[in-house]
Amino acid sequence: MNSKSIRQKEIAEKTGFSINTVSLALKGSPRISEETRSIIMECAKQLNYIPNVVARSLVQKKTNTIGIILTELMNPILTETAQEIEQILKKSGYNMMLMITNSSPEQEAEALDVLVSRQVDGILMYPVFTANFAKIKLLRDNKFPIILLAGGDYELPTDAVYVNRREGAYKAATHFIQAGHKRIGFLGGGNYSDKEKQNGYFAALQDNHIPFDPSLVGRVQSDGYDAGYASIEELYKNAMPTAVICTRDYIALGAMRWCRERGIRIPEELSFIGFDDTAAASFAEIPLTSVKYDVKAVTEKATELLFQRIDEKDKSVAMSIQKISIQPRLVIRQS
Amino acid sequence: MNSKSIRQKEIAEKTGFSINTVSLALKGSPRISEETRSIIMECAKQLNYIPNVVARSLVQKKTNTIGIILTELMNPILTETAQEIEQILKKSGYNMMLMITNSSPEQEAEALDVLVSRQVDGILMYPVFTANFAKIKLLRDNKFPIILLAGGDYELPTDAVYVNRREGAYKAATHFIQAGHKRIGFLGGGNYSDKEKQNGYFAALQDNHIPFDPSLVGRVQSDGYDAGYASIEELYKNAMPTAVICTRDYIALGAMRWCRERGIRIPEELSFIGFDDTAAASFAEIPLTSVKYDVKAVTEKATELLFQRIDEKDKSVAMSIQKISIQPRLVIRQS
DNA sequence: TTGTATGCGTTATCAG
DNA sequence: CTGATAACGCATACAA
Numbered sequence: 255m256n257s258k259s260i261r262q263k264e265i266a267e268k269t270g271f272s273i274n275t276v277s278l279a280l281k282g283s284p285r286i287s288e289e290t291r292s293i294i295m296e297c298a299k300q301l302n303y304i305p306n307v308v309a310r311s312l313v314q315k316k317t318n319t320i321g322i323i324l325t326e327l328m329n330p331i332l333t334e335t336a337q338e339i340e341q342i343l344k345k346s347g348y349n350m351m352l353m354i355t356n357s358s359p360e361q362e363a364e365a366l367d368v369l370v371s372r373q374v375d376g377i378l379m380y381p382v383f384t385a386n387f388a389k390i391k392l393l394r395d396n397k398f399p400i401i402l403l404a405g406g407d408y409e410l411p412t413d414a415v416y417v418n419r420r421e422g423a424y425k426a427a428t429h430f431i432q433a434g435h436k437r438i439g440f441l442g443g444g445n446y447s448d449k450e451k452q453n454g455y456f457a458a459l460q461d462n463h464i465p466f467d468p469s470l471v472g473r474v475q476s477d478g479y480d481a482g483y484a485s486i487e488e489l490y491k492n493a494m495p496t497a498v499i500c501t502r503d504y505i506a507l508g509a510m511r512w513c514r515e516r517g518i519r520i521p522e523e524l525s526f527i528g529f530d531d532t533a534a535a536s537f538a539e540i541p542l543t544s545v546k547y548d549v550k551a552v553t554e555k556a557t558e559l560l561f562q563r564i565d566e567k568d569k570s571v572a573m574s575i576q577k578i579s580i581q582p583r584l585v586i587r588q589s
Numbered sequence: 590m591n592s593k594s595i596r597q598k599e600i601a602e603k604t605g606f607s608i609n610t611v612s613l614a615l616k617g618s619p620r621i622s623e624e625t626r627s628i629i630m631e632c633a634k635q636l637n638y639i640p641n642v643v644a645r646s647l648v649q650k651k652t653n654t655i656g657i658i659l660t661e662l663m664n665p666i667l668t669e670t671a672q673e674i675e676q677i678l679k680k681s682g683y684n685m686m687l688m689i690t691n692s693s694p695e696q697e698a699e700a701l702d703v704l705v706s707r708q709v710d711g712i713l714m715y716p717v718f719t720a721n722f723a724k725i726k727l728l729r730d731n732k733f734p735i736i737l738l739a740g741g742d743y744e745l746p747t748d749a750v751y752v753n754r755r756e757g758a759y760k761a762a763t764h765f766i767q768a769g770h771k772r773i774g775f776l777g778g779g780n781y782s783d784k785e786k787q788n789g790y791f792a793a794l795q796d797n798h799i800p801f802d803p804s805l806v807g808r809v810q811s812d813g814y815d816a817g818y819a820s821i822e823e824l825y826k827n828a829m830p831t832a833v834i835c836t837r838d839y840i841a842l843g844a845m846r847w848c849r850e851r852g853i854r855i856p857e858e859l860s861f862i863g864f865d866d867t868a869a870a871s872f873a874e875i876p877l878t879s880v881k882y883d884v885k886a887v888t889e890k891a892t893e894l895l896f897q898r899i900d901e902k903d904k905s906v907a908m909s910i911q912k913i914s915i916q917p918r919l920v921i922r923q924s
Numbered sequence: 925t926t927g928t929a930t931g932c933g934t935t936a937t938c939a940g
Numbered sequence: 941c942t943g944a945t946a947a948c949g950c951a952t953a954c955a956a
Binding site: 259261262263273274277278281305306307308309310311312313314 | 932933934935936
């Protein structure tokens with residue numbers, strides 16, 4: 255891409271060897287004599303030769319690129335996911351093409367198409383919902399390496415590594431129950447992961463023989479601080495809970511602010527548990543108990559699995575589909 | 590990449606046309622009759638043809654890929670930067686290869702090399718420091734499109750779009766001075782951007798004829814919440830400031846917590862201003878006044894400039910080097 | 925309107 | 941140990 259781009263051809267002409275010899279020498283093939291190798295290397299350095307990875311990818315049918323599809327980046331969990339994946343990939347000689355879907359199925363479909371046409375060696379994706387499962391299944395059927403970072407419960411025969419949100423909510427509810435709470439609220443949105451959490455909450459109530467009161471389940475319009483602030487009032491006034499599970503830390507923090515402004519004491523009058531164990535949870539005025547999403551565990555397992563799938567493409571044997579579930583952990587603080 | 594990868598060749602054989610005709614028809618060339626075009630399109634759809642962008646890139650000498658180099662992703666400013674850039678690039682038909690340097694000059698150099706060898710059409714980078722300026726200059730001299738997202742003050746003839754941190758600190762200090770503060774502290778780290786802020790702080794003191802007391806400048810070891818918490822004590826006890834400018838919101842929030850735990854009232858006894866206007870600043874117990882880093886302005890200007898540089902490569906004319914400075918704005922809250 | 929020939933920069937195959 | 945030749949999949953100039 256320089257003004258005069260140096261190719262192997264130039265250094266072949268300069269040194270008098272064939273292009274082939276140059277190619278072999280540059281990648282340190284043992285078939286080339288030490289002497290000519292050093293001549294070629296020297297010349298390459300002098301001309302500031304930079305290999306053209308695009309050409310190499312074309313002939314090797316391998317781009318050393320992994321596509322990452324995320325719904326957004328501002329969610330701290332996904333930020334960390336992206337960062338961790340980048341670190342791991344780099345160590346293994348891969349680079350990362352990052353696509354953000356804004357939780358739009360159309361953008362997700364587009365991202366999949368783009369990545370496939372760019373010949374990425376594999377894809378890690380945090381799916382929007384189930385909208386593109388047909389497309390994903392098609393890829394999977396063609397042995398394309400693709401791992402989902404969520405949705406182990408999905409009815410889709412695809413590899414997935416995910417945090418068991420249902421279990422997280424179950425643990426949160428159980429924690430409240432053991433502390434003597436009887437009226438435990440739930441505040442979340444309508445998306446799939448929140449539904450999973452809600453199921454865990456229900457299960458804990460049921461296992462502990464606590465009757466379910468529908469008014470204890472509040473709905474939130476978005477998943478930010480403001481939404482928590484805006485939604486807690488209705489839940490609080492209608493159901494009078496003594497504890498509330500919120501599907502995101504920020505929702506809990508917003509709700510806690512609403513309480514603070516009205517003199518409702520936390521945790522004496524009302525307790526909270528959030529999800530994801532974000533930094534904000536730990537340094538809130540009243541540090542928030544939270545269900546920790548173990549990003550490192552997810553990214554490590556997911557990349558490991560992805561690399562296995564990539565290796566498999568050459569061989570004929572293939573592992574069966576893997577659904578790897580990571581257990582969440584409750585980080586107990588003062589809320 | 591499918592089990593049997595469909596190429597233009599296959600659809601040429603199937604339809605009886607030449608590969609060339611197929612190629613032209615698929616990209617909707619007007620030179621192909623409507624009839625054969627629809628035949629070819631139909632066949633392509635049926636075979637689920639996916640173009641090989643790698644091959645296309647090789648011949649066109651254009652990858653439609655932009656490299657993004659960031660020091661990290663967990664810093665909210667950089668998270669937003671990455672997300673915004675992705676959105677803008679997508680609209681213009683580009684995709685993004687993301688590299689994280691962990692503030693290591695070695696990793697930064699490596700990232701530059703990788704991106705160049707991958708033939709990206711341009712690079713946007715948030716530089717670690719000045720370590721790789723020779724390399725960057727070399728690229729720039731070869732007309733490689735590269736825009737720095739920081740460091741307008743750097744002595745480097747390269748395009749840059751950045752937020753004027755010096756000006757931000759100047760505004761913060763002036764705000765305090767106008768509120769009657771005489772003993773204004775400064776809490777920051779030793780990196781380049783914090784130095785710039787410190788210079789703005791000095792300038793404001795000087796312009797308002799406030800004598801400078803070295804004990805008012807505190808040093809922080811990292812740039813997180815804990816660092817602020819740990820570092821405010823020394824500054825407070827040694828210099829007894831009535832207001833403190835912190836180089837990051839999190840530093841301020843940590844310091845504010847330390848004060849709260851000791852009954853120091855904010856803002857009556859001690860005021861704070863942070864930098865970046867992060868979400869955490871707005872919903873802190875005492876909402877934090879902060880110098881807003883206008884990510885959207887930076888990313889929009891930077892991509893615009895980058896696209897111009899990319900266009901220029903074809904033409905012989907070239908703009909002179911651009912240093913675009915974005916003015917920060919003080920978001921005043923209750924701290 | 926369509927087909928032929930050539931090239932993008934590299935690696936792979938097979939001789940020598 | 942080294943060199944000639946053919947791929948990789950697509951796009952382009954030039955013919956027909």
